[in-house]
Amino acid sequence: MYLADGRPAPSPSVSPGGRRDGRGRRVRAAVPSTVLVLGAVSLITDISSEMVTAVLPLYLVAELGLSPLGFGVLDGVYNGVSALVRLVGGRLSDGGGGRGHKAVAAVGYGLSALCKPLLLMVHTLPLIGAVLAVDRTGKGLRTAPRDAMISLAAEPAARGRAFGVHRAMDTAGALCGPLVAFVLLRAAAEGYDAVFTVSFCVAVLGVVVLLLFVPGRALPAAEDTAGRGPAGPRTPVRALLRRPQVRRLTACAVLLGLTTVSDSFLYLALQRRLDLPAGWLPLLPLGTAAAYLSLAVPMGALADRIGRRRLFLAGHLVLLGAYGLLLAPFGGGAGLVCGVLLLHGAFYAATDGVLAAATADAVPEDARGSGLAVVQTGQTAARFVCSLAFGAAWTAWGDHTAVLAAAVGLALAAALSARLLRPAAPAPAPNSPSEHTP
Amino acid sequence: MNRTARLLLLLAAVLVLGGVAVGATLHAAGRADRKDRTQAGGPEVASGPVRLDDPRHGLFRNMAWGPHRDEITAVPEGRLTGPRTASGVRCLRFHAASGTGICLQAVHGELRDTYRAVVLDNRLRERRHYDLAGTPTRARVSPSGRTVAWTVFVSGDSYAGTAFSTRTSVVDTRGRHLDANLETYALTVDRHRVRAVDINVWGVTFADDTHFYATAATAGKTYLVRGDRSTRTLRALHPNVECPSLSPDGTRIAYKKRIADADPDAPWRLYVLDLRTLRETATAEHRNIDDQAVWRDGHTLVYSLPGDYGSDLWTVPADGTGTPHRLLSAALAPVFSR
Numbered sequence: 001m002y003l004a005d006g007r008p009a010p011s012p013s014v015s016p017g018g019r020r021d022g023r024g025r026r027v028r029a030a031v032p033s034t035v036l037v038l039g040a041v042s043l044i045t046d047i048s049s050e051m052v053t054a055v056l057p058l059y060l061v062a063e064l065g066l067s068p069l070g071f072g073v074l075d076g077v078y079n080g081v082s083a084l085v086r087l088v089g090g091r092l093s094d095g096g097g098g099r100g101h102k103a104v105a106a107v108g109y110g111l112s113a114l115c116k117p118l119l120l121m122v123h124t125l126p127l128i129g130a131v132l133a134v135d136r137t138g139k140g141l142r143t144a145p146r147d148a149m150i151s152l153a154a155e156p157a158a159r160g161r162a163f164g165v166h167r168a169m170d171t172a173g174a175l176c177g178p179l180v181a182f183v184l185l186r187a188a189a190e191g192y193d194a195v196f197t198v199s200f201c202v203a204v205l206g207v208v209v210l211l212l213f214v215p216g217r218a219l220p221a222a223e224d225t226a227g228r229g230p231a232g233p234r235t236p237v238r239a240l241l242r243r244p245q246v247r248r249l250t251a252c253a254v255l256l257g258l259t260t261v262s263d264s265f266l267y268l269a270l271q272r273r274l275d276l277p278a279g280w281l282p283l284l285p286l287g288t289a290a291a292y293l294s295l296a297v298p299m300g301a302l303a304d305r306i307g308r309r310r311l312f313l314a315g316h317l318v319l320l321g322a323y324g325l326l327l328a329p330f331g332g333g334a335g336l337v338c339g340v341l342l343l344h345g346a347f348y349a350a351t352d353g354v355l356a357a358a359t360a361d362a363v364p365e366d367a368r369g370s371g372l373a374v375v376q377t378g379q380t381a382a383r384f385v386c387s388l389a390f391g392a393a394w395t396a397w398g399d400h401t402a403v404l405a406a407a408v409g410l411a412l413a414a415a416l417s418a419r420l421l422r423p424a425a426p427a428p429a430p431n432s433p434s435e436h437t438p
Numbered sequence: 439m440n441r442t443a444r445l446l447l448l449l450a451a452v453l454v455l456g457g458v459a460v461g462a463t464l465h466a467a468g469r470a471d472r473k474d475r476t477q478a479g480g481p482e483v484a485s486g487p488v489r490l491d492d493p494r495h496g497l498f499r500n501m502a503w504g505p506h507r508d509e510i511t512a513v514p515e516g517r518l519t520g521p522r523t524a525s526g527v528r529c530l531r532f533h534a535a536s537g538t539g540i541c542l543q544a545v546h547g548e549l550r551d552t553y554r555a556v557v558l559d560n561r562l563r564e565r566r567h568y569d570l571a572g573t574p575t576r577a578r579v580s581p582s583g584r585t586v587a588w589t590v591f592v593s594g595d596s597y598a599g600t601a602f603s604t605r606t607s608v609v610d611t612r613g614r615h616l617d618a619n620l621e622t623y624a625l626t627v628d629r630h631r632v633r634a635v636d637i638n639v640w641g642v643t644f645a646d647d648t649h650f651y652a653t654a655a656t657a658g659k660t661y662l663v664r665g666d667r668s669t670r671t672l673r674a675l676h677p678n679v680e681c682p683s684l685s686p687d688g689t690r691i692a693y694k695k696r697i698a699d700a701d702p703d704a705p706w707r708l709y710v711l712d713l714r715t716l717r718e719t720a721t722a723e724h725r726n727i728d729d730q731a732v733w734r735d736g737h738t739l740v741y742s743l744p745g746d747y748g749s750d751l752w753t754v755p756a757d758g759t760g761t762p763h764r765l766l767s768a769a770l771a772p773v774f775s776r
Contacts, residue, residue: 057573057591126702182551184463189473191466198462201455208451212444281571281592394635 034153035162037213038146039169044206045109046170049135050177051199052116055185059192064123081133083380085140087237090373093145094366098152099216101145101369106210108142111135113203120196144373149214151360151368159360160308163353164300171293175286240371245362249309250378252417253355256316257382259410261323261390261403263288263344269326269399270340274333284341291345292352299349300357308358309421315350316414318343323407327400355379476504477747481522481768488512488525490560491537493775499532500524501748502768510541510562515775518766527562531574532771534558536583538611542574542590555588557611568616571605576681576730577771580644585610585667587642587650604640606652608667620672623665625654627674632656639663639672641681641730643691651682651691662691662711676716680706681730683739685756689713692721692731692739692756700726708741710756723754723762734774742770 093104115135122128147163154162184195241247261269267284270276303311322343325336356372363371386406393402439447476483483506488497496518500511506524510532514520529541530553539558544551553570555577572592579586589606606620617623620639625632634656642652642665654663654672662679663672680694691713694706704726710719721739731741737756742749747768754762766772 124704184466185551186546187463188466189470191463191470194463194466198459201459205451205455208448212439212448277569391635395633 031158031162031165032153032155034214035150035166036169037209038150038153039166041109041206041210041214042146042166042170043173043176044202044209045112046173047177047180048116048199048203048206049112049139050174051181051184051195051202052119054178054181055192055195060125060128063190063192080381080384082136082140083377083384085137086144086377086380087370087373089141090144090148090369090371092141093148093369098366101149101152102210102214102216104369105142105145105149105214106207108138108140108145109203109207109210111138111141113138113200113207116196116200116203120193144369144376147356147360147372147376148368151356151372152365156361158304159357160303160311160354161297161300163357164297164303164349167300167349167353168293168296171289171296175289175293237370237374240363240367240374243362246359246371246374248420249355249359249362250375252309252312252420253375253379254382255413255417256410257379258386258389259406259413260316260319260383260386261406262383262387265387265390265394266322266326266340266344269403270337272399273326274336276337280337284337287338287341288345288348291342292348293345295346295349296353299346300353303350303354303357308354308361311350312354312358313414313417313421315347315354316410316417318350319347320407320410320414322347323403323410326403327407473503473507474505477502480504480747481519483511483522483524485526486523488523488562490534490539490558490562495523496772496774497532497534498751498766498769498772499529500768501745501770503747510539511769513766525562527558529556529771531577531588532773533577533579533586534583534773535579535581538579538583538586540577540579540586540588542570542577542588553590555586555607557586557609565611566614568607568609575604576606576641578642578644578730580647580650582647584612585644585647587644589640589642603636604638606639606642608642608650610647617667617670620652620665623670623672625656625663625672625674627656627661643682643684643730645684645688651684653680653682653693660696662693675713676711679711683731683733685733686736690756692733694727694729708739708754710739710758719756719758721754721756721758721762722760723752725762732772732774740765740772740774 089104089108093100112135115131115138118131118134119128122131150162150166151159180198181195184191184198188194241250263285267281270284271281299311299315322340325340325343328336330336355375359372359375360368390402390406393405397405480502481500483500483502483504485506488495488510489512490497492512494515495512496515497510497512500506500509500522502522506522506526508528508530509524510527510529511522511524513522527541527543529543531542533540537560539562541556541558543554543556545554553572553574554567555570555574556567557565559565570588570590572590574588574590576589577587585608587606587608589604592603592605605618608617608620609615620642621637623639625637636656638655640653640655642650644650648667650665650667652663652665652672654661654674660678660680661674662676662682663674665672678695679691680696683692684690685692689712691711693709693711695709695718696705697707700707706727708721708723708727708731710721711717712719723741725743727741727743729742731739733756734740734753738753739756740751740753743752744750745767749768749770750764751766751769751772752762753765754760
């Protein structure tokens, strides 16, 4: 499907077995079925959750007559909770010799599915907030074990592409969700109950696909360069951080996260800078998502060739380019908007799945979930701090100076990260960027 | 479990879940269809000519089920429960004064619904329109009919994720000057200039074409502000005031007040503030009010409460006496001639 059409396998390196089995088989050799199934689960789940996200403001205002102001504070709290839950999910899932990943992910997906019918039963803002909090808890729980399963199923040399495929499928679902919701609302005016019920059914289907088609124990695809070993199944966060690779990667994720301006701020700065019609604001995230969707797989493959940490850094330079465009003195217009959104999407494509792949390189198999959670939580927390700081800077100095400050900070963080991530001599081959622990 | 068994299970799940999903959609579609049919015992609604400057009629958004649902509708001032005349113009929010109307309406697009603000002339014909960035919530016209204002909820503005904020615009219908976002006005609270990103402004009520009152919120507090379009300023006058509505003589503000010890799900009560003494009077309406009230005359307030068909209009004296009573069922966004 997506892959088979878009990425023909490079023929010289295809094994005779792959060739004999034809195109579909070759693709499978590059992207394991477990990754495709997990991608499908994410795609289905994102359709479900984005359906709800798309109609929630309308539902609150038009149907329940609530004023959705004040939601923002709660939302920030939920995101914090979600980051903490992710650590718990990662830790829990590493138990059971690899069986834990699927179980914890299933609980996470299941929790979010259950929230959809609950939304129909609650009619006040605090209760709706509580249901959404449970939904985020589910999301927090499932993220780390899911990424652990992807990393364990993919061959280390093709891990970047595996994550790229997963993120592309995930984003495709996120783009479809609002469309499905609006088609439903077209068929049944004010049919919010239909939207929530269909969203529930879609979410349950995602759980069913997960339970039926994801193997209980994700077998390592090949020799895992991160090494098996000394970490043990109950690796606490501290022991993980004692590994230099993990420590450096986390430090870079945090450093760069501290200068990564949140999406909504970026869109708002773009809208104000160019004086876009306000009606465009809701369309801007679609531009980023489209660029992310189309670039995730090629960027993942590129990461496998030139090194994941290198591309992760390069991705942040692309973001720096987006800041630069925002600061550019010339007038702008549609071209500038497209440029910023393209760079923004390319930044996500070059960093999101790529960071997970780079983390997998550095974390032993039996602590994969915890390791992914540690790095990603560090990044999320840093981005939240950045949001608060950026908001304060915007207040004090205006948006232009705030973006300028973020750009300078990002350039410094990137320079520092480039030093931190420089491979220790002797340099490892690009396909196995992790160091071999003795 | 082998592959065939898993595929069969998946097929079964798809069939069951698909059945539930289709059933829910058909049920909702059927209910939507019912809303297009006239309900038994409901008000009588017929289409006909509607004018904005007819002093003998009150106007509102008709919420009664039937083909004229959501249309701007007129009823005789003397007999509000009498037959309704529907204009054919559908609005989510509506207000009018001196022959100018403002209608915030949904535009059903191919991929998604959008919203626009339409300035209407005396016979409800479109004079011009403005695309809106979010979900409509408040609309007002100045007494002379020259200046209009509206508020929408916008998502994606906040730095804490998928949060909501408001955006309020004011436009001169003759000069065409548009202030797209009142947050760009200079806000002062206790003589101090406030420069925060989290400022929100909503619920304009006009004194004249240049001066207005509105709610401004920042750092979790709301204020009644007096706005001036010529100096582009907002000055805070009084705390804890939302959705103000200026009395016809310009001396009092009816508003939603957030009550500290109330149920947090339903915190707002209807109050009246005397602008000279800044003395607050609680009205006899003790239920939660989430609406921008209108003054029917110098001493009577009209506001909406949830009803069987979405919203009913209720009325209560502005001086704290009397009891609330239902004025109109299945109606929203009323306009009474002054």
